[in-house]
Amino acid sequence: MKMYKETLRKLIPIGVPLALITFIYTVITSGQNYFGTYVISTSQTAIRLAPVLVYYTLSGILFAYYGFSYLFRRAASDLYHSLPISRFDLYLSTTLATATWMGGTILLNLLAVLGLLLISGCPFVPAYIPMAMLFFFVASMLVYAAAAVGCALSGTLLTALASTGIVLFVPRFIQFIVARGVVARVPIVGWLDLPALLDPASNIATGMVVMQSRQVFVSRIINMPNTLYSMLPMLVLLVLGAWLFIRRPSETAEKGTGRKVWIIATASLLALAALLLITVDNHRLLSMYGVALVAIAFLVFVVYQFIASRNIKQILFSTPWFLLTCAVAFGLSLGIDATVENILGKTPAPTEIASVQFRGHDEKMDNLEYTTMLLQEIDFTSDSMKKYVSETLADAMDRIKEKDFYAFDVYSQYQTIEPIAITLTSGETIKRTIEFKNVMELNALREEDSFFQAAIRAFPTLDSIQYINSDILLTKEESLSLLTSFISESQKNGLVPNSYYRPRSQYLDDRGYALEVNGDQTVGRINVAGYVADKRIYEYYTLRMETPETASLMMRTYNAYIKEDMFDRLAQALKHMASPLAIERESLSVNLDFYNLTNQRGDRYTQSVNLYISGYTKHDEAYAGIYLTYLEKFVEIIKRGTPTDNADGMFVRFDWFEYDGTSRRQEHEPACYLAFSQEDEQALQALIIEWQTATMI
Amino acid sequence: MITAKNLTKRFSDVAALHNLNCQIPDGCVYGLVGANGAGKSTFLRLATGVYKPDEGDITLDGIPVFENITLKKRFAFVSDEFWAMPQSSMERMASLYSAAYDAFDHKRFTSLAKEFGLDTSRAIATFSKGMRRQAATILALSTGADHYFFDETFDGLDPVMRNLVKQLLYVQVVDKGATVIISSHSLRELEDTCDQLALLYQGGIVMQSDVSDLKTSLFKLQIAFGHDFDKTVFDGLELLSYTRQGSVANAVVRGDKEKSRAMMQQHNPILLEILPVTLEEVFLFEMEALGYAFDIAQGGN
Known part of the structure; x- marks a missing residue:
């Protein structure tokens, strides 16, 4: 206990700065996330609660190297080993002190996150906190355990670092290469189809490295099976570290990896890792590429031993080990072949x-x-x-x-x-x-x-929906009102809200456009996210004309934001863009979506017209002439429109956007929905055809 | 009693100690002298349980020392190079020692530091080499141990501090019955400190004896005659060395001084003087007698 307290104190130079840095980082980033505007964009999976903890797991190496730093100096090693403390107690005190610092820091960060979540009122799954606690603790201790093994094997920082890397990564690298070999050779087997033993994320410490390059693992890495599975290598490495530490001669200090067997084993593992690269591009060991790889592996085998021992005689005598490594690699290659054959052979009737x-x-x-x-x-x-x-x-x-x-x-x-x-x-x-x-x-x-x-056809319950938005303009209440209407109307009509599972069929209409059979005109989207039990879910609901009440509600909601001087300002903007005063970086974009137009087959469709003019496009006089002309023509009719919530008749969704690149000023006029007199409707339809013809030229 | 039996320690293919045998009685100041590389430091590290013997064993009262925490509580080791934690002070190191030694005496630590004039709150990294050795000695003497091991500790101390340390060690030995084992490559350093001396040479103890016995058992005999003479006049004496320059002969003799003088008087010398030998000379002659080449100036090299 005394030595534990003493080591706890000794680790302060590592523990305190890391705890402070991670805490500050977590508070700032979480604060931005939970109090920011775009809260919905924050994916609240457990691993993202405090992202800095992903990197904090590497602190296991720092704690181990600092805690066991006396092993790298002869005088220090002699001092510690002369004290009346058993080697096991020395190891145990450093391990427990490290566990306390790392556990405390992880807890501190997660409590900070919890506090911010509670203060901000951001929804979260309470179970994520203990899950993340256990996950990051196991990951950190796994890294520490590998580093402790590295320290117990080595007498210098450099060789300890190399040993740590080998202990932590080489077995996983070999596993990863085998998995990669299977995935590369069987296109119908993806990373998520692999059995648990080949799953690169199952070992959570190295899994966090893999997830940096393979996004697919990010949301899956924190789960109880992975965490529990990783406890096993963590415990094995901790026990191995203790076993090696107890047997570690004090005189190893300043002498690198003194053990001959370890040097050969490491060289063999490195050679094996190199040999297994054969599987990456589906090559065979018995090929030119394979021979080249064997040569490279032998070079790795020799160079590593030379650096570690500088003993030519030992290198020569270790050659049979390389042959054994080649045999293992060949065996593994055959194993991959067998696995592939096994997979390909499984075509159940x-x-x-x-x-x-x-x-x-x-x-x-x-x-x-x-x-x-x-x-x-x-x-x-x-x-x-x-x-x-x-x-x-x-x-x-x-x-x-x-x-x-x-x-x-x-x-x-x-x-x-x-x-x-x-x-x-x-x-x-x-x-x-x-x-x-x-x-x-x-x-x-x-x-x-x-x-x-x-x-x-199912919807999540409203209380499981934590995040909702449909447009930055609309309030949460307005979005929720739209969602409630959408759910009610969809359920009443038995509609399938998820686009992927909706019946789809297209045809080319008289104008040559691909239209859905029983065309579903889109009027907007509602994005929802939340939690069902401990699972994060989301849905992007597309609002279509098949839910006319919701469409009508949405039209009313948007139209409530119409400003009286909208057309006056548009006229000014138009006038400015038409004048020579408009500079290149200024632009005006007018978007018009005409709904409920009817084709010859009788299907309703939406026609979008985008009219864009900028100082730059005015260099093209023909283009500018057409666009300016039609802008004026369209606006002339549009401004006679009246706000409508009738989703059954012809209407236009209208919004415009003005941008000044010099001052970076931008004006985005909220969308509004307008209906027209019969005369104007006909005029607009004629103008659309006229515009299409003009722009076709 | 510390007993080493066939003690062997190898580093790679080199045997630092080879079949070393010795006994160190309790309550004495035991000196280990030998050249660099003779195996002194290795012996001390084996004796304090830092190293594990490759062969043979080293015991305290018959119990092996290595990884024996109960025995190690009775040991305090001052290495030739005192290591302190980065940025640590003596107080910080005292904290480490007290975590290891149940009997660590903080009062004694404070009073010793005061006696040596060391600031216990100052970073050890700023200490001179001598001050670091003093710090290590203070920490060791505060552990409550009864066996102290000093590896070339005196070599970096100035005469005043050396005497202070020696006095403190004597107190430990006399008042508390402690055992002190000191290594040095300089015989002069140990001559007036130790009760017993052992000479290490190429990984083995080639000679071990009480200092007082060593000094009294040998003497130098200077003799001249008025007539021609040869070595036969010394028949009956155990000669370790004999040289003659003109009519004067010098011999190093082992034995009783008075008996030897009486024997020589029988030959009617015109000059007969019995001179003491220094400890270094004792070692030189004993070593030569054993067939080893021993360079006094280099402590054996």
């Missing part, structure tokens, strides 16, 4: 499939759609689905085996890639990410399932 689970088209995203969350709970067991999945999987396998794996039809907009989990009748579950020819066909099959029908 429909009768062998017990159920199919769809993991969601957005599984790789930071947050899941609410619909996906529900979808993941459904086991599809219909024969038609089993047959469809079995055939699609077999087809994908065939194309892989033919080494001709490409999209079914690069021009088709209906093909889709979805991750699935197939549970076989044998009880085995296989995960694949496969391409389906037609999402409509897939959805039709899925709609045979009543749970799926309910899932794609």
Whole structure:
């Protein structure tokens, strides 16, 4: 206990500055997030509660090196080992003191976040706090444990650093390379389809490094299985560190890695890592590339040993170890081949499939759609689905085996890639990410399932929605009112709110435009996010004319913001842009969306007209002439419009934007919805055609 | 009693100590002398449980020392290079020592620091080499140990401080029955301090004896005759060395002074003087007698 307190005090130069820096960083960044305007953009997954803690985990190295710094100086090592404290107690006191500092700092940061969340009123999942606490603590201690092993093995800071890197990263690098080999060679197996042992994120300390380059892991890294799994290597390394520390001769100080076996083992691991690069681009060890890689690996093997021991005789005698390493690499390469063959060989017949689970088209995203969350709970067991999945999987396998794996039809907009989990009748579950020819066909099959029908029409409860916005102009209450109306109208009409699962079919209309069958004109969006239990969910709801009451409400809501002098200011802006006084960096953009126009087939559609003029585009006289002319013509009619909330008749959504690049002044006029007399409607439709013809030229 | 039996310690392929045997009785001041690389520091580190023997063992009262915390509480080791934590003061180091030694005496620490004139709150990094050694000695003497190990500690101290340290050690030995083991490459440094001396040479103790015995057992005999003579006149004496210049002969003899004088008187010398030898000369002659080359000026080199 005395030595623990003493070591706790000794670690103050590391502990206090890091605690202060992380605390200040967390308070500032979290404060910005929780009190800022764009709160919705903050993804509140547990790992993002205090992002600086991701980097704080590396402090395990600093604590270990500072705590065990006496191992790198002979005089210091002799002093500590002459004291009446057992080596185990020395190790234990440093480990416990480090755990106290790191645990305390992590707790301090998370408490700061918790305080800010409570003060700001930002919603959050309380469970994230203890989850993040445990996660970051295990990650930090895992890094510390690796560094402690490095220190116990080495007599200098440099070799300790190298040993730490090797202990922490080389096994994971080898695992990563094997996983990469499988993913590269089987296009239908993605990172999220890999079994847990090959999952690069399962070891949370190194997983946080992997997630820097593979975003797919960010939202998945904090979970209890990963945290509990990582406790195992953490404990193993802590015990290994203690074992090595107890056996570490004091005379190792200032002498690098004195142990011959460790030098050879390290050289072999480094060579193995180099040899396994063979799998990256699907090469074979028995090839020219493979031979070159063996040469490089041998160079690594020799150079490392030379640096560590400078003993040529030892290097020569260690050659059999390199051959053994090559054999291991070859074995692993064969292992990857076998794994690949095993995956490719698994094309279950429909009768062998017990159920199919769809993991969601957005599984790789930071947050899941609410619909996906529900979808993941459904086991599809219909024969038609089993047959469809079995055939699609077999087809994908065939194309892989033919080494001709490409999209079914690069021009088709209906093909889709979805991750699935197939549970076989044998009880085995296989995960694949496969391409389906037609999402409509897939959805039709899925709609045979009543749970799926309910899932794609379901909305999260309002109390689980923490963030909502539809437009920066609208208040939260206005957005919520729109959402309530949208939910009510959708549920009343049995509509599918999530665009991905809506029936889609397009045709070319008389003007040559691709239109949806039973066209759904879009009038706006509502973005919602929140938490269902400890899961973060979001949905982007598109408001369409198929919910006319909501569309009407939205029109009313926007029109409440109309300013009386809107057209006068627009006229002035127009006049200015037409005059020679307009400089290059000034611009005016007028956006007009004409709703409920009717094509020859009788379908309603929306026609957008964007009229943009700037000082720069005025250099093109023909262009400027057309745009200025039509700006004036359109505005002349538009200004006769009256605010409307009738979503059934023809109306125009109108807004404009003025920008001065020199002063960076910008004026964005809020959108408004206007209706017109029958004469003006006809005039506008004629003008649209006239404008389209003019701009076509 | 500290006992080393067939003690061997190797560094890579080099044996720093090889089959070393010795016994250090309790309550004495034991000096280890030897050249650089003779194995003094290695021996002290083995004796204090810093190093683990490769072969043989070193025990205190028959119990192995290595990783024996109960025994190590009775040891205080002052290394040849005192290390202090970065930016630490003596007080900070005292805190480390008191965490390790239950019997660490803060009062004694404070009074010793005062006696040495050291500021315990000052960063040790700003201390001179001598002051660092004093600091290390003060810390060691405050531990409450009864076995003190000093590795070339006196070498960096000025005469005043050296005497102060020696006095403090004598107090420990006389009043508290402590055992002090001091290593040095300079025999002169240990001559007037130690009760027992051991000479280390190439990883082994080649000679070990009470200082008083060493000094009294050898003497120099200077003799001249009025007639021609040869070495046979010394028959009956144990000669360690014999030289002759003209009619004067010099011999180093082991044995009883008075008996030797009486024997020589029988030959009617015109000159007969018995001179004492220095400890260094004792070592030189004993070593030569054992067949080792020993350079006094270099402490054995």
